[in-house]
Amino acid sequence: MNIKNKIEINVVLFKRDLRLQDNEAIYNALSTGRKTLFLYVFEDMLLNDPHYSERHWNFIKESLIDLNHSLIAFNSEVLIVQSNINRTLQIIQETYKIACVYSHQETGIKVTYDRDKVLKRFLLNNMIQWEENVNNGVFRGLRDRNNWVEMWEDFMDEPLLPFRPKTGQLCSREEVAHLASFFHLPDLATDSDSPFQKGGTSIALKYMHTFFNERSANYNAHISKPLLSRRSCSRLSPYLSWGNLSVRQVWQEAARCIDQNKYKKQMEAFRSRLRWQAHFIQKFEMEDEMEFVSLNKGYRKLKKQTSERYIEAWKNGMTGYPLVDACMRCLKETGYLNFRMRAMVVSFFTHNLWQPWQKATIILSRYFLDFEPGIHFPQIQMQAGETGINMLRMYNPTKNGIAHDPDGIFIKKWVPELAELDTAFVHQPSRMTPMEQQMANFFIGKNYPKPIVNLQETRKHASDILWNMKDENTVIEENFRILQKHTLSNRKKSS
């Protein structure tokens, strides 16, 4: 078809914003009045990226199916293809003239940053505009955090953006089907019996409403408990990470609870977590090297010897430390752990096993259903004690088990080898005497691993090195630089 006869359209390129309501990319595209196509590309380069695993792709598929379900009312659907973005747009251009691509600014890993550079060139060469919008109050191009809190709060307090396409404005299902015939289409089937949280705005709203209406009652009391947190925390993280909900939607819902005096203390604590969400992503946006190296340059000289044996044992929950093992097995199986247990397993990996934090990033990103690069890398570095500006925290897994899973219910569920032991031994089975092992017909080294390292010795080793490094010149200079750049002007700190 001659370019002059082609219909002009907008393309909304979904990234981690798989929702219709309060989606600025969609809102801006529809505001032009132009015909609009919704597009999701399962990009080969990301499908092959080791940070991602099947659980993420399934969550995205479920989210897209849910989107398409909502779009039936508008006789439209998302064009879902497996390809690369430039190639996809090129093929769409054979049918339509793309006037503008709308998408969120992505605070992603290096491969998505590189892809965006290539996409930018392609759009420029093809005279297609690209309108990127701010994502969840994370701002591009900031040099420091002066006024950041105010900017973020203003963003969060703005009215939600409605989804109101004009009749016939969205590409129809027939038009999308026609385009789809030119592509390789991914299989969208997923296992409905999988143990992971299911993707999609419909289910995200259920999680949100049950949290605000009842589950949050024990938010503060249960937040550190590996078992109880699974119900009392919001469990909204995958829905925020993949954008089934906007942070603003959740923030404003929490504000309504506070106004109604409902679970006020819990809501204040919950809202501070939402601030952290943005704070960490903003930090990563401004320090993208954090994917590979320590933010504080003083720690980059720290060389730790990699042990595949330690890494495998940790990854598979076979360290001989029951709480670590229960957490890792549970995470592998369900994709979720509460904050404290995430911090504890990273502390064990980087301090007790003395492994480089970089080795934990891919293992955990593949396990966490809510993998969000902007939180993930800064949090892992912080828990590894390599930021210089944060308090060095080393979590003792045995003490944490006794404090937060006193009856060992979580441990017994995930480490069934320990299920028949007296509670007294569940947290430290290695303390059983040979006679006690005989009586329980349970043998350390046979039924369950011996502790892989000595907790006290390894803790001392790590703490001596890391505390000494805190006084080194580069670490101190870097602390100054980091604080200058990332400290919030009104001291609502969460760095």
Ligand SMILES: Cc1cc2nc3c(=O)[nH]c(=O)nc-3n(C[C@H](O)[C@H](O)[C@H](O)COP(=O)(O)OP(=O)(O)OC[C@H]3O[C@@H](n4cnc5c(N)ncnc54)[C@H](O)[C@@H]3O)c2cc1C
């Ligand atoms: C090593 C490590 C890696 C992590 N990686 C991720 C990740 O990839 N993706 C992710 O979403 N969270 C990550 N977190 C943060 C946190 O553990 C999870 O957000 C939280 O446990 C999710 O459960 P929830 O939604 O029930 O949390 P809630 O307690 O209900 O919190 C509500 C929301 O606030 C945000 N939030 C909560 N805690 C934090 C925090 N400490 N830092 C930043 N944001 C927070 C999340 O968006 C969360 O959904 C990581 C934490 C650690 C220690």
